[in-house]
Amino acid sequence: MSFNLRFTLSKPGRNLIIAIVAGLVAGVILQVLRILYLFVQYNLLVESGWVVPIFTSIFVVAPGLLGFVDVFFNAIAVYFLDPLLSSVYTDKQYYTVFLVTAVFGNILSLLNGPNVESFGASGGIFGLIAGALTFDYAYNRRVNPAFLGWFLFVFIYSSFGSADVYAHLGGSLMGLPLGYYLGSKRRKREIGAVAWRYGYP
Secondary structure: OOOOHHHHOOHHHHHHHHHHHHHHHHHHHHHHOOOHHHOOEEHHHHHOOOOOHHHHOOOOOOOOHHHHHHHHHHHHHHHHHHHHHHHHOOHHHHHHHHHHHHHHHHHHHHHHOOOOEEOOOHHHHHHHHHHHHHHHHHHHOOOOHHHHHHHHHHHHHOOOOOOOHHHHHHHHHHHHHHHHHHHHHHHHHHHHHHHHHOOOO
16 A cells, blocks of 8 residues: 555645644644634634634644644544545535535534634534535435445544534534535536437437
8 A cells, every 4th residue: 555645645635634734733833922822713712703713723723632633533534535535526626615614613613612622624524524425415316325324423423522523513514515516516417418418408
């Protein structure tokens, strides 16, 4: 097995892993500068009007054991899921679905209460997976029970411990309609291409 990222990952997957790892480095630098609190999501600050962390906390990770574990598992998840995700999404869709679902996950994370700090890319990763699930349904017009069961298992398993359940839930809920829309769009386009090729109106 090759571990050269250029050959084992799609471009979006590779860039996402780099961004996830770089977020820990950024967290260390921002902590040294004593401004880390402005870039990870402190719900109290967000509710007070400082909304920048809704985006920046996707990548900026607080240094420490929790931050390291978050980066490690998110990077590993992208590495192993990338073959599936890159077969479902175009590069542009890959980036877009990740960012939109991650932001929505962070917004829903505000339900954790004002005194909670959160960070990490897991909301966007769950959004990509949920989108792949409904993409498959919309494109193939069938439910894949193995895929559905695996997704539910991963979601439930990841809800224990210090995980931000609301971020995972928000990312997933946003990913479901996005994936369905993209799957339906590709199905219509490919059916239209076949019809055009054989002269059907």
